[in-house]
Amino acid sequence: MTFFTFVTRGLTRRPVRTGLTIVGIAIGIAAVVALVGISRGFESSWQTGMKSRGTDIVVSSMGRGLTPKPFSATVVERIAPLPHVAETCTLLVDLISVEKAEMMIVSARQWGGFSWKNLKITSGRLPNDDAERAVVLGKTAAEVLVKKVGDTLQLETEELNVVGIVDGGAVVEDGSFILSLPLLQGITGNQGKINIIDVRVTPGTGKEALTRLCEQITGLVPEARAVVAGEHIRESQAYRMISAMSWGTSLLAVLVGVLGVMNTMLMTIFERTQEICVLLAIGWSRGRIVRMVLWESALLGFLGGVSGVLIGVVGVKLLVTTPAIRGLLEAELNPQLLVMAVAIAVVVGVFSGIYPAWWSSRLAPSQALHG
Amino acid sequence: MPIPNGDSGWVFEACGLKKQYDDGQVQALRGVDFRIQQGEFVAIVGPSGSGKSTLLQMLGALDHPSAGTLRYRGASLQERADLASYRALEIGFIFQAFHLLPTFTALENVQIPMFETHRSVSERKHRAIELLKAVGLETRLHHFPAKLSGGERQRVAIARSLANGASVLLADEPTGNLDSENANLILDLLVGLRREQNFTLILVTHDLGIARQAARIIEMKDGRIVSDALNKEPT
Numbered sequence: 001m002t003f004f005t006f007v008t009r010g011l012t013r014r015p016v017r018t019g020l021t022i023v024g025i026a027i028g029i030a031a032v033v034a035l036v037g038i039s040r041g042f043e044s045s046w047q048t049g050m051k052s053r054g055t056d057i058v059v060s061s062m063g064r065g066l067t068p069k070p071f072s073a074t075v076v077e078r079i080a081p082l083p084h085v086a087e088t089c090t091l092l093v094d095l096i097s098v099e100k101a102e103m104m105i106v107s108a109r110q111w112g113g114f115s116w117k118n119l120k121i122t123s124g125r126l127p128n129d130d131a132e133r134a135v136v137l138g139k140t141a142a143e144v145l146v147k148k149v150g151d152t153l154q155l156e157t158e159e160l161n162v163v164g165i166v167d168g169g170a171v172v173e174d175g176s177f178i179l180s181l182p183l184l185q186g187i188t189g190n191q192g193k194i195n196i197i198d199v200r201v202t203p204g205t206g207k208e209a210l211t212r213l214c215e216q217i218t219g220l221v222p223e224a225r226a227v228v229a230g231e232h233i234r235e236s237q238a239y240r241m242i243s244a245m246s247w248g249t250s251l252l253a254v255l256v257g258v259l260g261v262m263n264t265m266l267m268t269i270f271e272r273t274q275e276i277c278v279l280l281a282i283g284w285s286r287g288r289i290v291r292m293v294l295w296e297s298a299l300l301g302f303l304g305g306v307s308g309v310l311i312g313v314v315g316v317k318l319l320v321t322t323p324a325i326r327g328l329l330e331a332e333l334n335p336q337l338l339v340m341a342v343a344i345a346v347v348v349g350v351f352s353g354i355y356p357a358w359w360s361s362r363l364a365p366s367q368a369l370h371g
Numbered sequence: 372m373p374i375p376n377g378d379s380g381w382v383f384e385a386c387g388l389k390k391q392y393d394d395g396q397v398q399a400l401r402g403v404d405f406r407i408q409q410g411e412f413v414a415i416v417g418p419s420g421s422g423k424s425t426l427l428q429m430l431g432a433l434d435h436p437s438a439g440t441l442r443y444r445g446a447s448l449q450e451r452a453d454l455a456s457y458r459a460l461e462i463g464f465i466f467q468a469f470h471l472l473p474t475f476t477a478l479e480n481v482q483i484p485m486f487e488t489h490r491s492v493s494e495r496k497h498r499a500i501e502l503l504k505a506v507g508l509e510t511r512l513h514h515f516p517a518k519l520s521g522g523e524r525q526r527v528a529i530a531r532s533l534a535n536g537a538s539v540l541l542a543d544e545p546t547g548n549l550d551s552e553n554a555n556l557i558l559d560l561l562v563g564l565r566r567e568q569n570f571t572l573i574l575v576t577h578d579l580g581i582a583r584q585a586a587r588i589i590e591m592k593d594g595r596i597v598s599d600a601l602n603k604e605p606t
Binding site: 005281282364 | 428431433434455456458459460463464466470472474475478479482483484486487492495496531532535
């Protein structure tokens with residue numbers, strides 16, 4: 001028998017209560033994993049999408065919405081002549097409900113722009129020109145909409161032909177509905193408007209030059225802001241709100257976990273008052289009693305953390321396959337996040353055990369004689 | 372192993388020992404004086420509320436006296452910093468209600484005090500088995516307290532009290548929860564073990580029949596010692 005036997009026996013004497021407490025912590029930790037994982041995944045999905053399009057700098061005006069505010073397409077004329085700018089591609093990107101999909105990325109691109117070039121056609125073809133009333137679908141978008149080459153799609157009031165299915169190399173690209181810029185401008189009544197300019201810089205442009213170019217563009221284009229590709233999503237108030245809500249909700253879930261563990265530990269200590277007094281009477285030091293209680297609560301936290309990570313990972317995997325979300329984002333469940341979640345749970349456990357441990361260490365051994 | 376005595380040669384020396392509760396409204400001990408030698412078998416008797424259990428608490432360092440001095444082997448017990456170590460290594464406690472931990476087997480219960488020593492896991496287990504054999508429970512090692520009779524539980528408690536080789540055993544009504552047959556068995560066991568190991572046995576009881584087995588009987592009433600006499604013919 002080791003000291004750890006005491007710790008485990010303390011928890012297994014009331015298996016239902018211990019189990020429910022573990023479930024309580026697990027739900028909190030699952031919320032942390034899911035919300036933070038999705039929030040980070042949202043950011044990384046867009047970063048990967050940018051990389052996949054071959055974009056180095058994004059010029060956009062990230063307001064309160066999830067998509068940038070439109071501005072005049074003529075802005076690009078101020079950017080193209082700048083040093084280090086190799087190519088530009090104007091886009092109008094929106095999140096629109098398309099047939100079965102409640103929300104889908106609709107990405108209209110300047111015809112002939114470099115953003116078309118990295119799309120790998122898996123079936124069909126790209127539109128012949130910017131006048132053709134045709135769309136190509138990312139492979140996930142095609143699955144979500146249940147469409148194949150030759151089918152038609154209803155976008156707002158327009159019926160468009162699906163001419164190709166593409167592999168975009170990123171979740172965001174694969175989940176997109178891609179068409180030529182003038183077509184979407186016409187359908188949505190945004191003639192002459194764009195909301196993103198993708199900028200590709202000349203090879204060999206260093207990090208400092210890239211930052212300087214961003215500052216230069218921002219100075220020339222007051223209606224938008226130039227940032228290194230991927231970082232623009234962090235500028236979005238909507239993203240910041242999502243991120244803050246993720247952490248806020250996680251914090252609440254963790255707080256509930258703290259109260260749950262503290263309640264369980266207090267219950268278990270109250271029940272074992274006599275036993276603890278006996279342990280003190282037969283020579284256990286107060287320090288050993290404190291360690292026993294803290295180890296018990298830490299073990300509760302650890303078990304809850306591991307269960308929570310499992311529930312969170314499985315839950316997120318299921319969530320991102322739901323039609324409402326599929327193709328919009330992928331969760332970023334890296335080992336760091338999972339280890340951090342378990343560590344949070346252990347800290348929650350230890351923190352929750354401090355008061356019960358202190359309480360039990362204050363018991364008088366003489367109480368062992370009573371009862 | 373020889374037991375080191377302090378300069379005084381006494382295991383316990385109490386002088387003017389007092390204990391009061393509730394700001395002096397309850398006087399549990401009203402000035403108690405006595406000395407106990409190594410290897411003595413002392414019975415403390417008296418009616419309920421006479422202060423005998425309070426006295427046992429003082430001897431076991433489970434509580435502090437309000438006034439007076441209590442010395443253990445010549446050193447003041449009140450001034451001792453490591454009372455947990457005193458309780459773990461110097462004395463063994465036997466309770467009326469046994470107080471075994473219900474989720475631990477007999478073998479595990481006996482090992483509990485040994486956590487305060489430097490014994491390895493296997494040494495703890497080996498010693499616990501030896502002690503349980505000594506109290507006649509070698510066939511009950513893996514039984515939980517709920518599966519043991521009252522007499523068997525008290526025998527486990529006796530084995531537990533001897534786990535760290537205590538030189539003093541303090542027993543609070545050890546037969547109080549047992550029928551007469553088991554009470555006699557437990558008492559015989561304690562007397563036999565004391566004879567073998569020469570530990571000091573201080574036993575609190577209200578049963579004069581049990582007290583008569585001791586070599587010395589201290590009688591208490593209203594927080595005072597009313598008689599302290601050698602029992603010339605222990606039964």
